[in-house]
Amino acid sequence: MFKKILIANRGEIACRIIRTCKDLNIKTVAIYSEADCNALHVTQADESYLVGPAEPQESYLNLTNILDIAKHSKAEAIHPGYGFLSENPLFARKCEEQGIRFIGPRADVMEKMGDKIKARKLAKKAGLPVLPGTDEPVEDDQAINRAWTLGFPLMVKSADGGGGIGIHQVETMDDLLPIVDRTRRVAGHAFSSTRLFFERHLKDASHIEVQLIGDELGTLVHLFDRDCSIQRRHQKLVEEAPSVKLTPAVRKKLYKLAVKFGKFIGYTNAGTVEFLVTSQGQIYFLEMNTRLQVEHGVTELVTGLDIVELQLKVAAGEPLGLLQDDINLKGHAIQARVYPEDPVTFMPDSGKITDVNLPCGENLRLDTAIGNNYEVTLHYEPLLGKIISWGSNREEATNRLENALLELRISGVTCNAELLRKILKYPEFVKSSHHTGTLAQLLNEPQNQRKSKDLDQTMGHHDKEQSNAKIAAAIGTALALSLKSPITNASRPPNPWRAHGLREQMLSHSIGSRGWR
Numbered sequence: 001m002f003k004k005i006l007i008a009n010r011g012e013i014a015c016r017i018i019r020t021c022k023d024l025n026i027k028t029v030a031i032y033s034e035a036d037c038n039a040l041h042v043t044q045a046d047e048s049y050l051v052g053p054a055e056p057q058e059s060y061l062n063l064t065n066i067l068d069i070a071k072h073s074k075a076e077a078i079h080p081g082y083g084f085l086s087e088n089p090l091f092a093r094k095c096e097e098q099g100i101r102f103i104g105p106r107a108d109v110m111e112k113m114g115d116k117i118k119a120r121k122l123a124k125k126a127g128l129p130v131l132p133g134t135d136e137p138v139e140d141d142q143a144i145n146r147a148w149t150l151g152f153p154l155m156v157k158s159a160d161g162g163g164g165i166g167i168h169q170v171e172t173m174d175d176l177l178p179i180v181d182r183t184r185r186v187a188g189h190a191f192s193s194t195r196l197f198f199e200r201h202l203k204d205a206s207h208i209e210v211q212l213i214g215d216e217l218g219t220l221v222h223l224f225d226r227d228c229s230i231q232r233r234h235q236k237l238v239e240e241a242p243s244v245k246l247t248p249a250v251r252k253k254l255y256k257l258a259v260k261f262g263k264f265i266g267y268t269n270a271g272t273v274e275f276l277v278t279s280q281g282q283i284y285f286l287e288m289n290t291r292l293q294v295e296h297g298v299t300e301l302v303t304g305l306d307i308v309e310l311q312l313k314v315a316a317g318e319p320l321g322l323l324q325d326d327i328n329l330k331g332h333a334i335q336a337r338v339y340p341e342d343p344v345t346f347m348p349d350s351g352k353i354t355d356v357n358l359p360c361g362e363n364l365r366l367d368t369a370i371g372n373n374y375e376v377t378l379h380y381e382p383l384l385g386k387i388i389s390w391g392s393n394r395e396e397a398t399n400r401l402e403n404a405l406l407e408l409r410i411s412g413v414t415c416n417a418e419l420l421r422k423i424l425k426y427p428e429f430v431k432s433s434h435h436t437g438t439l440a441q442l443l444n445e446p447q448n449q450r451k452s453k454d455l456d457q458t459m460g461h462h463d464k465e466q467s468n469a470k471i472a473a474a475i476g477t478a479l480a481l482s483l484k485s486p487i488t489n490a491s492r493p494p495n496p497w498r499a500h501g502l503r504e505q506m507l508s509h510s511i512g513s514r515g516w517r
Contacts, residue, residue, distance in 0.1 A: 080103070088110075167234050
């Protein structure tokens with residue numbers, strides 16, 4: 001096992017990785033930007049180093065500085081967490097070139113799954129059911145013919161994107177070209193790539209994912225499934241394990257397909273195969289995330305396994321030490337993502353937390369890095385934390401989570417606790433008949449979001465205002481680093497996002513290198 005690792009991340013995921021390392025007596029090295037000098041992960045780690053200015057490109061995305069710190073501190077491995085460099089094959093290769101283990105899959109596998117068109121082709125080749133779609137990038141002059149061939153509704157997706165960004169739904173031909181243009185603009189800002197593809201849209205389908213973990217000796221197992229269907233504009237808000245919608249036959253097939261695909265591409269370490277499942281039990285491959293998931297905690301609570309520990313073990317070249325029959329499922333777990341958020345517009349905001357009361361209790365887990373004087377900045381993903389509850393059944397877990405959300409108190413910013421409680425009480429969620437469009441129904445907002453002219457006006461404004469370089473940079477940061485949905489407060493300074501006309505659909509998505517789904 002490693003003696004010392006560097007954590008190339010910040011916030012709650014850095015703290016969560018440190019927790020496991022302490023249990024394993026592994027020394028940890030934290031990196032921090034100038035904006036994070038007083039952050040919790042900095043004080044929790046055994047060593048900490050300034051990596052650069054607040055801007056992510058100069059700090060948490062600065063490959064050279066991070067690797068220099070790793071060598072200086074004599075770290076044997078780097079854990080990227082999620083977001084930032086977690087799905088960056090170039091970073092993984094540079095780690096290996098310098099004799100530092102990257103705690104994740106091989107760079108070539110990461111590269112294949114990062115290209116969604118390539119991933120579709122590989123899934124087909126492996127024998128997985130894939131949604132009807134285009135297997136080559138769609139050019140503007142091909143869009144109408146391709147759409148007629150596929151039929152409506154359909155999804156326009158960035159081929160190099162992730163985390164819900166660069167995905168837009170099209171209901172009619174009239175909306176097609178404006179939405180294609182809109183998606184190219186967003187993808188270009190977020191990924192420096194405007195390659196798009198089309199996929200048929202499944203209404204009323206559930207988003208089900210299967211957690212995999214594999215070692216470098218050929219063992220690959222699944223850790224059951226998660227239901228991540230509660231999404232706002234393709235961004236997950238509430239996740240649970242296991243899904244209670246699946247029949248035994250569908251569940252068995254999902255596990256078989258996920259493991260089959262993992263073995264087909266030679267997957268090692270932790271990863272997640274994501275599917276869409278219809279109410280009739282039809283299964284379609286969606287994508288594969290080649291990293292630790294934000295929602296990994298619900299799987300840990302129902303299996304009793306520490307996925308970060310397993311990641312470290314595998315990366316160190318050790319056998320997984322688990323066979324499929326060794327892994328048991330117990331009870332039910334639900335996670336709620338807590339964001340600072342305007343309760344009406346869902347626009348991101350920034351500010352200082354002046355007081356916080358975090359819930360506590362038996363069978364309740366909090367993954368967070370916030371506290372008094374914690375600064376919610378415009379530079380990074382604003383996730384305040386995750387509240388995860390466990391119960392012997394779904395009803396018990398839901399009630400426990402609802403009570404925890406009632407106990408949560410945050411002053412200085414307004415969080416989305418009320419919305420999360422509303423979701424838990426929503427009849428479709430209670431009956432477990434919810435799907436990826438349920439939250440849009442609850443909020444009474446159209447699934448195809450805003451008309452493309454809204455985005456055009458926003459993008460045009462920033463294109464013309466050359467003198468406003470800071471705001472343009474902030475847009476790129478927000479898109480590339482998961483600024484989702486924060487808040488407003490009349491007693492605080494005006495929200496800079498609102499002041500500059502940034503539309504919420506640009507900020508309610510998230511990506512690190514590929515995404516935070």
